[in-house]
Amino acid sequence: MVGVTQSRVLSTLRYDVPASLVVFLIAVPLSLGISMASxxxxxxxxxxxxxxxxxxxxxxxxxxxxxxxxxxxxxxVADLVQTYGWRATCMITLLAGAVQLVLGVFRAARAALAVSPAVVHGMLAGVGVVIALSQLHVVLGGSSQRSALANIMELPAQLAEMHGHTVAVGLLTIAVLALWTRLPKRVKVVPAPLAALLVAAVTAYVFQWDVTRIDLSGTLGDWQFPVVPQGDWEHVVAAVLLVALLAGVESLLCSVAVDGMHTGPRADLDQELTGQGVANMVSGALGGLPLAGVIVRSTANVQAGARSRWSTILHGTWVLVFALGFGWTIKLIPVEALAALLVFIGVQMVNLGHVRKVHGHGEVPVYVATMAAVILLGLAEGVLAGLALAALLALRRLTWVTVKIHEMPDGRWHATICGSLTFLGVPRLTHELRAIPEGAAVDLDLNIDFMDNAAFEAIHSWRLGHERLGGTVDIDEVHDEWYALAASGARTYPAKSLPKAPDRSWLPWAHRNHRPARHASPPTHGVSPPPHGRPASVECQLTAGAREFHRRTAPLVRPIFTELARKQQPSHLFITCADSRVVPSLITASGPGDLFTVRNIGNLVPRRGAEPHDDSMAAAIEYATQVLSVHTITVCGHSGCGAMAGLLSGGVKAGSLPGLRRWLRHGHHSLARFIESAEEPLDARALDQLCRVNVQQQLENLRTYRKVDEQVRDGRLQLVGLYFDIGAARVHMVPPLPPTLAVKI
Known part of the structure; x- marks a missing residue:
C-alpha cells in the first residue's frame, strides 16, 4: 500500500505538476479575455x-x-448580464448547475451526445465571429456594439477614426500569437497567449503608449450573494436551461474528444455532468462565470503529459494563488491587447477542419445555417435553427428512396428500389415506375428496410395495372419481406428492420431460389432437369451470376475494389487444391485482397528442380515472397482428394490421363512418407490420412526454395498447414513434420 502511494506521488510530481503549470499559464489570459467578452x-x-x-x-x-x-x-452571458444584471446572471449559473446535477444523477449524459456535431461546431464558429467583430472595435480604440450586424455597420467609421497606439498594441499581440507557433520548441514552452500579453504589456510600458489599463485590485473581495432574476419566469427558466444544456453538451463532447488523446481511464460521462453541475453551482454562488470542459486547455493538459486529475486540480490552485497574491500585475495588461487576443481566438473558432469533417457527411448546410443564425439572430436562435435543420436532413435521409430503372440486353427491364419506403417517397416512386413501357417484363428488386401502407399501395397498384396491360412483374425482396407480408394480409413489422446480408451469394447455384423467369431460358415443360442440379448451360448460369453480382454485391464492395485497384497487398500465399468444393475465401472468412491464391490438382508444391519441370508454382512462390512480401504461406488439403486417390491406386485411376499421371509424380514423396508411417493393413481412412500427410510434405517441399527457407529461418515467414473436412465443414490445423522425418526424406 505504501509503495502504491509513493508511486502515485512520484507520478504526480513528475507528470501532473509540470502539466498543471502549463495549463495555468494558458488559463489566466484566456479567463480574463472571456470575462471581457462576456x-x-x-x-x-x-x-x-x-x-x-x-x-x-x-x-x-x-x-x-x-x-x-x-x-x-x-x-x-453577455446577453444575460445586459438583461438581468451580473448578480442575477450568477443565480442563473447556479440554477443551471443544479439542472446539470439532476441530469447527471438520472444518467442522462448520453442523451446530450445526440446533438449533431455540425450544430456544435457551427455554434462555436458563429460565436467566434461575433467575438472577433465585437473585440475588433476595442482594438481600434472604440467600443463594441450590441449585435454583430451593428458591429459590421460601424466598422468603416471605426477604421476611419482608429487610434494609433491602441491599434499598434493590438497588431503586436496578434503578430506574436500568429508567429509563436513557428518558433523553436524550447521557446514555445511559454504559451502563446501569455507571451503575446507580456510582449504587448512590456512594449506599451517601455514606449509609454496611450492605452487602456486593466485594474483587478479589490474585485475578488467585493463578493455578494447572487440575487433572483427579475422578469418573466418563463424567460428565466429558458435562460437556465440554455446555459445548462450548452455548457453540458460542450463538456461532454470535450470529454469524448479528450478520451481519444490519451490511454488512461475512459471518462464517466454521467459523473462528468454531475461534477460540472456542482462546479457551476459553486461558481455561480461565488460570482464566477458559467464553466464547461474546454478543448484548448484540455488538449494542452494532455500534451503536457498529465496523467491524473491532480493536474487539473493543481492548475486551479495556481490560478487562485495568482489571483490572491499577484492580481495587481494584471493592471499592466492593455485592454486592447486582451481584445486582440479575443479577436485571434474568435477567428480560430472558425475551424476549417470541422468544415471538412461535416462535409464528408453532408452536414455543411447545418454548420453554415447554425453559424449564420448565431451571428444574425443570437445564440439560442442559432442553435434551435441548426437543430431543426439537422432534424429535417435526418428525416430526409431516413425516408430517402433510390429508384434505378434500366433495360437489360435481353429486353427485360430491371428496377431497383433502395431505402425506407414511406408516404414521402410515393410521388417519386410512382413517377419512376410509370416510365417503364406497357407490357414489359420487369424484375423489381426491393432493397428496403421499411415500408408503410402508402408505399405498399403505390407499388401494388402499379404492379396490378402493369400486369393487367400484359406485362409481368417479378419482385425480389433482398431485405425482410415487407411487400410479401403486406400482400398476404399478415401483420408487418412495427419498426425498421436491421440490414441483412444477402444469403445466397455463397450458396451453390443449384441451392439458390432463382426464379425461372429471370435471366434464364424459358421453362422446358416435361423435360427433366439435369442430374445433380447441374445447370443445362454453364455459360448462361455464369452470365446470370455476373448479373446478380452487378445487382447485389457490386454496390457494396465497389469502394473496397476501388481502393484495391491501385495495388494488391495480400498477407498470405494460399496454396490449395483445384477441387470445386474448396472455396478459400469462404473457409477462411477472408475478403478481396487478403489471399494470393494458387490452385492445382492435389495442392502439390513441386520440389525445387524436380521433374517434370514446372515453373508456375515456382513463379508464384517467388512473386509472393519477394514482391508481395507475404507473411504466411498456407497449404490447404481436403478430404476425399481425387489426386491422393490416384496416388494410392498406383496410377491406375489416372491411367487414361497422361498429363495427370505426370503431374502426380510430384506427390511421390507424400506417398512414400505415408506408406512408411501407415499401419497394415490400410483401412478406409487411408485416403484422408494421405491427404493430411500430403499437406505436411508440401510444407516441407516449400523449404527447398532458398528464399522461402531463409525467410522462415529469419522469422519473417510462417508456413501453415490446413485440412478441410468437407463432410463436416470444418478446417483443421495440420502440424508440421517432426525435424527428424523432415531431414530423412
Whole structure:
C-alpha cells in the first residue's frame, strides 16, 4: 500500500505538476479575455477557472479534462448580464448547475451526445465571429456594439477614426500569437497567449503608449450573494436551461474528444455532468462565470503529459494563488491587447477542419445555417435553427428512396428500389415506375428496410395495372419481406428492420431460389432437369451470376475494389487444391485482397528442380515472397482428394490421363512418407490420412526454395498447414513434420 502511494506521488510530481503549470499559464489570459467578452467582472473568469480546476477536476468523470470559462458561452452571458444584471446572471449559473446535477444523477449524459456535431461546431464558429467583430472595435480604440450586424455597420467609421497606439498594441499581440507557433520548441514552452500579453504589456510600458489599463485590485473581495432574476419566469427558466444544456453538451463532447488523446481511464460521462453541475453551482454562488470542459486547455493538459486529475486540480490552485497574491500585475495588461487576443481566438473558432469533417457527411448546410443564425439572430436562435435543420436532413435521409430503372440486353427491364419506403417517397416512386413501357417484363428488386401502407399501395397498384396491360412483374425482396407480408394480409413489422446480408451469394447455384423467369431460358415443360442440379448451360448460369453480382454485391464492395485497384497487398500465399468444393475465401472468412491464391490438382508444391519441370508454382512462390512480401504461406488439403486417390491406386485411376499421371509424380514423396508411417493393413481412412500427410510434405517441399527457407529461418515467414473436412465443414490445423522425418526424406 505504501509503495502504491509513493508511486502515485512520484507520478504526480513528475507528470501532473509540470502539466498543471502549463495549463495555468494558458488559463489566466484566456479567463480574463472571456470575462471581457462576456461583459462580466474580470475576476469572474478567474473564479470560474479556480472552481473549474478544483471542484470540476475533483468531482468530474474525466481524469485529464480541464474545465473553466468557455468562449462558446460568452454570448449567452453577455446577453444575460445586459438583461438581468451580473448578480442575477450568477443565480442563473447556479440554477443551471443544479439542472446539470439532476441530469447527471438520472444518467442522462448520453442523451446530450445526440446533438449533431455540425450544430456544435457551427455554434462555436458563429460565436467566434461575433467575438472577433465585437473585440475588433476595442482594438481600434472604440467600443463594441450590441449585435454583430451593428458591429459590421460601424466598422468603416471605426477604421476611419482608429487610434494609433491602441491599434499598434493590438497588431503586436496578434503578430506574436500568429508567429509563436513557428518558433523553436524550447521557446514555445511559454504559451502563446501569455507571451503575446507580456510582449504587448512590456512594449506599451517601455514606449509609454496611450492605452487602456486593466485594474483587478479589490474585485475578488467585493463578493455578494447572487440575487433572483427579475422578469418573466418563463424567460428565466429558458435562460437556465440554455446555459445548462450548452455548457453540458460542450463538456461532454470535450470529454469524448479528450478520451481519444490519451490511454488512461475512459471518462464517466454521467459523473462528468454531475461534477460540472456542482462546479457551476459553486461558481455561480461565488460570482464566477458559467464553466464547461474546454478543448484548448484540455488538449494542452494532455500534451503536457498529465496523467491524473491532480493536474487539473493543481492548475486551479495556481490560478487562485495568482489571483490572491499577484492580481495587481494584471493592471499592466492593455485592454486592447486582451481584445486582440479575443479577436485571434474568435477567428480560430472558425475551424476549417470541422468544415471538412461535416462535409464528408453532408452536414455543411447545418454548420453554415447554425453559424449564420448565431451571428444574425443570437445564440439560442442559432442553435434551435441548426437543430431543426439537422432534424429535417435526418428525416430526409431516413425516408430517402433510390429508384434505378434500366433495360437489360435481353429486353427485360430491371428496377431497383433502395431505402425506407414511406408516404414521402410515393410521388417519386410512382413517377419512376410509370416510365417503364406497357407490357414489359420487369424484375423489381426491393432493397428496403421499411415500408408503410402508402408505399405498399403505390407499388401494388402499379404492379396490378402493369400486369393487367400484359406485362409481368417479378419482385425480389433482398431485405425482410415487407411487400410479401403486406400482400398476404399478415401483420408487418412495427419498426425498421436491421440490414441483412444477402444469403445466397455463397450458396451453390443449384441451392439458390432463382426464379425461372429471370435471366434464364424459358421453362422446358416435361423435360427433366439435369442430374445433380447441374445447370443445362454453364455459360448462361455464369452470365446470370455476373448479373446478380452487378445487382447485389457490386454496390457494396465497389469502394473496397476501388481502393484495391491501385495495388494488391495480400498477407498470405494460399496454396490449395483445384477441387470445386474448396472455396478459400469462404473457409477462411477472408475478403478481396487478403489471399494470393494458387490452385492445382492435389495442392502439390513441386520440389525445387524436380521433374517434370514446372515453373508456375515456382513463379508464384517467388512473386509472393519477394514482391508481395507475404507473411504466411498456407497449404490447404481436403478430404476425399481425387489426386491422393490416384496416388494410392498406383496410377491406375489416372491411367487414361497422361498429363495427370505426370503431374502426380510430384506427390511421390507424400506417398512414400505415408506408406512408411501407415499401419497394415490400410483401412478406409487411408485416403484422408494421405491427404493430411500430403499437406505436411508440401510444407516441407516449400523449404527447398532458398528464399522461402531463409525467410522462415529469419522469422519473417510462417508456413501453415490446413485440412478441410468437407463432410463436416470444418478446417483443421495440420502440424508440421517432426525435424527428424523432415531431414530423412
Amino acid at each position: 461583459g462580466a467582472p474580470l475576476a469572474a473568469g478567474l473564479i470560474a477557472a479556480v472552481v473549474g480546476g478544483i471542484v470540476a477536476g475533483a468531482l468530474g468523470g474525466s481524469a485529464v479534462q480541464v474545465s473553466g470559462p468557455a468562449a462558446g458561452l460568452s454570448l449567452v
